[in-house]
Amino acid sequence: MNEFELIQAYFSTLASKGTGRGVELGIGDDCAILNPPADSQLVVSTDTLIAGVHFPQSTSAFDIGFKSLAVNLSDLAAMGANPLWFTLCITLPDRNTQWIEGLCDGMAELIQQTGIQLVGGDTTKGPLSISIHVTGAVPIGQALKRSGARVGDDVYVSGVIGHGAAGLKMALSRVTTPDDSRLDKRQLDALHRFNRPQPRIELGVALRGIATSCIDVSDGLFADLQHVLSASGVGACLALVSISVSEAVIASTLFSDMSEREKRLLACNAGDDYELCFTASESQRGSVAVLAAEQALVISRIGRVVEGASIVEEGSGAELVGLGYQHF
Amino acid sequence: MNEFELIQAYFSTLASKGTGRGVELGIGDDCAILNPPADSQLVVSTDTLIAGVHFPQSTSAFDIGFKSLAVNLSDLAAMGANPLWFTLCITLPDRNTQWIEGLCDGMAELIQQTGIQLVGGDTTKGPLSISIHVTGAVPIGQALKRSGARVGDDVYVSGVIGHGAAGLKMALSRVTTPDDSRLDKRQLDALHRFNRPQPRIELGVALRGIATSCIDVSDGLFADLQHVLSASGVGACLALVSISVSEAVIASTLFSDMSEREKRLLACNAGDDYELCFTASESQRGSVAVLAAEQALVISRIGRVVEGASIVEEGSGAELVGLGYQHF
Numbered sequence: 001m002n003e004f005e006l007i008q009a010y011f012s013t014l015a016s017k018g019t020g021r022g023v024e025l026g027i028g029d030d031c032a033i034l035n036p037p038a039d040s041q042l043v044v045s046t047d048t049l050i051a052g053v054h055f056p057q058s059t060s061a062f063d064i065g066f067k068s069l070a071v072n073l074s075d076l077a078a079m080g081a082n083p084l085w086f087t088l089c090i091t092l093p094d095r096n097t098q099w100i101e102g103l104c105d106g107m108a109e110l111i112q113q114t115g116i117q118l119v120g121g122d123t124t125k126g127p128l129s130i131s132i133h134v135t136g137a138v139p140i141g142q143a144l145k146r147s148g149a150r151v152g153d154d155v156y157v158s159g160v161i162g163h164g165a166a167g168l169k170m171a172l173s174r175v176t177t178p179d180d181s182r183l184d185k186r187q188l189d190a191l192h193r194f195n196r197p198q199p200r201i202e203l204g205v206a207l208r209g210i211a212t213s214c215i216d217v218s219d220g221l222f223a224d225l226q227h228v229l230s231a232s233g234v235g236a237c238l239a240l241v242s243i244s245v246s247e248a249v250i251a252s253t254l255f256s257d258m259s260e261r262e263k264r265l266l267a268c269n270a271g272d273d274y275e276l277c278f279t280a281s282e283s284q285r286g287s288v289a290v291l292a293a294e295q296a297l298v299i300s301r302i303g304r305v306v307e308g309a310s311i312v313e314e315g316s317g318a319e320l321v322g323l324g325y326q327h328f
Numbered sequence: 329m330n331e332f333e334l335i336q337a338y339f340s341t342l343a344s345k346g347t348g349r350g351v352e353l354g355i356g357d358d359c360a361i362l363n364p365p366a367d368s369q370l371v372v373s374t375d376t377l378i379a380g381v382h383f384p385q386s387t388s389a390f391d392i393g394f395k396s397l398a399v400n401l402s403d404l405a406a407m408g409a410n411p412l413w414f415t416l417c418i419t420l421p422d423r424n425t426q427w428i429e430g431l432c433d434g435m436a437e438l439i440q441q442t443g444i445q446l447v448g449g450d451t452t453k454g455p456l457s458i459s460i461h462v463t464g465a466v467p468i469g470q471a472l473k474r475s476g477a478r479v480g481d482d483v484y485v486s487g488v489i490g491h492g493a494a495g496l497k498m499a500l501s502r503v504t505t506p507d508d509s510r511l512d513k514r515q516l517d518a519l520h521r522f523n524r525p526q527p528r529i530e531l532g533v534a535l536r537g538i539a540t541s542c543i544d545v546s547d548g549l550f551a552d553l554q555h556v557l558s559a560s561g562v563g564a565c566l567a568l569v570s571i572s573v574s575e576a577v578i579a580s581t582l583f584s585d586m587s588e589r590e591k592r593l594l595a596c597n598a599g600d601d602y603e604l605c606f607t608a609s610e611s612q613r614g615s616v617a618v619l620a621a622e623q624a625l626v627i628s629r630i631g632r633v634v635e636g637a638s639i640v641e642e643g644s645g646a647e648l649v650g651l652g653y654q655h656f
Contacts, residue, residue: 024369025473028559030406030543031371031464033471036364041352043359044447046415046461050454078358087374089417089459119372122459126378131417131450131459133374136359143361145353215358231356 010097011088011121014104018117021084032119034085040137042084045075051128055195056171061099063195064130065106071218072134073114073199074274078216080144080208081136083116083201089131091124106196114201144207144214144278149232153212153279153305156288158200159298161221161275162246162267167194169254190248197274204276206291211278221268222311222320225277232279235308238320240264242302268320279305338425339416339449342432346445349412360447362413368465370412373403379456383523384499389427391523392458393434399546400462401442401527402602406544408472408536409464411444411529417459419452434524442529472535472542472606477560481540481607481633484616486528487626489549489603490574490595495522497582518576525602532604534619539606549596550639550648553605560607563636566648568592570630596648607633 015027025033036042049068051057059067069086076083088107092100111117116134170183170191183191200216207214213232215224221243229236245267249255255263280288285301292299303314311320343355353361364370377396379385387395397414404411416435420428439445444462498511498519511519528544535542541560543552549571557564573595577583583591608616613629620627631642639648 025471029474030403031373031409031471033407033466033473034370034372036370042362042364044362044413044415044463045359046417046448046450046459048417048419048450048452048459050419050452053452053454075358079361081359085372087372087461089374089376091376091378091457120374122374122376124376124378124381126381126457127455129419129454129457131374131376133415133461135372138361143353143359145361146357 010100010104011118014107014111015118017108017111019115020117021115023085023117023119026117026119027121034119037137039140041140041143043076043079043081043136043138043143044133045072046131046133047072047075048129048131059171059195061102062106065103066109066196068130068132069107069110070197070199071274072132073110073116073201074197074216074218076134076136077200077204078144078214078276079136079138080142080204080214081138082205083114083134083136085117085119086132086134088118088121090121091126091129093126093128138208142208144204144211146213146215146228146231148212149228149234149279149305150212151234151305151307153281154285154301155225155236155238155277155279155303155305156299156301157217157221157243157275157277158203159273159275160244160246161217161273162249162270163190163193164272165267165270166190166246166248166252166254168270168272171195184252186247186252187254190246194272197272199274200276202295203297206295207276207278210284210287210291211280214276214278217271217273217275217277219271221273221277223269225311228277228279229309229311235306236303236311237306237314238303238311239314242300243268244298244300338428338432339446342435342439343446345436345439347443348445349443351413351445351447354445354447355449362447365465367468369468369471371404371407371409371464371466371471372461373400374459374461375400375403376457376459387499387523389430390434393431394437394524396458396460397435397438398525398527399602400460401438401444401529402525402544402546404462404464405528405532406472406542406604407464407466408470408532408542409466410533411442411462411464413445413447414460414462416446416449418449419454419457421454421456466536470536472532472539474541474543474556474559476540477556477562477607477633478540479562479633479635481609482613482629483553483564483566483605483607483631483633484627484629485545485549485571485603485605486531487601487603488572488574489545489601490577490598491518491521492600493595493598494518494574494576494580494582496598496600499523512580514575514580515582518574522600525600527602528604530623531625534623535604535606538612538615538619539608542604542606545599545601545603545605547599549601549605551597553639556605556607557637557639563634564631564639565634565642566631566639567642570628571596572626572628
């Protein structure tokens, strides 16, 4: 099976699972031809995932497929966008069709959930790497940017922080001990969420007109919030205890040598959570509560926007530094 | 210098060189925010270039930057599109700033030529690889597809075929003998065109309303024409001698063990030429001639579209098989 047959067999099938919003011509020509939706702006983002860097070498093909699309969809969520199209550049060490099938199955799950359609790509040979480019749409002027946080706004984060930290620790130890039977329910849950993060598309869309700024938590809550603060020219004051931290970090045996405070800081400095961190004016507290109930999602109010440039802790005033992941 | 500073220093500068058509928010948020042009369709394509596969390891940073953007722009050209935006995923083995500067300079040359703007990207650590996603625009319904060739149409190719074949041979021998003084003018010209292929954007735009189908010559003239024929459900009859083949293939010492016919076949089966191969009805011969003169470009009429499914040679009727590059 050559490259073209490979693309035909797997990626065309994958493309057929999308809803095809605005797709006049998909895979198979030099370019796809796309009709942008009326009265909308497009938002685009791209992310590369590399084996051994963004996911442990032991990760299943399904989880790699799921996660590589999820992290890109998460960027659309952070803008409040509806997903439209994506392209997939995949570099493979060999043409293991079973592996490719697994990868496609992982992506298909999110395609069916969000309707996003595969419209193009490139398949090359080399060390495993996946680059995805996503396009979404927002009504004109309604995209959620990093730069809109204002002094006095509340700071929120969705879901639970720290599944990424706990999941990574378990995934790495799995390389040497591939036996999940020793893991308790909390740990298995965190590992699942680490491998298959749920992009908060519906939340992002619902936050249009409510949030003043938004970002997805990929590098770590503190590091990502710091991006918002820098773009907005403000600081933030957070109450560490108001952040919902994963039980796999707090209560399981994974980090038993740490104090609870250290565990909370670890969770907020680890990445891979793909929750949304956003700011909204105090007058929106009711709307945020309604939204959380409607989406059956924990949304924690974790602090407020203040003058300054950094993140400080409520009470002590100690600086909470977000380092994030450093590639170099 | 960390990843963010690296992006700030080089890629933001690179982004500032584009013309910013429709860019409301460029690099620096979770997504770029883009305004699609009115009355247009978008065309998108993506290509990955890997060191040692798509360019010899000895290739300069400038040439890698130039070529990786050029091959993507070439896909826009093949659709008759005007370039708008691109994103850049780059995986680097280290943070060699001089190398990155060279890469950016190579891309900047094509940005200044075409106005395309960098609007996002991702920088990761690993074996050198570059994935670019390009977006262009065409007036609604005017994109040049592969599927429009009709029996009786003429088949054309722009420029000269075979610079890719000759350039690759020289580039590979350069690895062991990095001395260009032995190369004659024809050879140096082919090497230059191999490293810095000129995407035929203006030609593609001018072919709207003239060409019935179009493709860019990346995998080899025969292989790419075969894609057009398969998409259109037709065959082609070509006169080998009417194809303008690079003097570096025909007359230089590079392939001295081959007959002229073998050299012509080699040129048409090698890739990396990035010329446009298109079909047009006989009634357009005058328009194509005017266009060639206006753009000071050789455009060769190399045969015609016939019933069938393959490429045959005029006179002998022998099948001319296009193999193209096989990744696996």
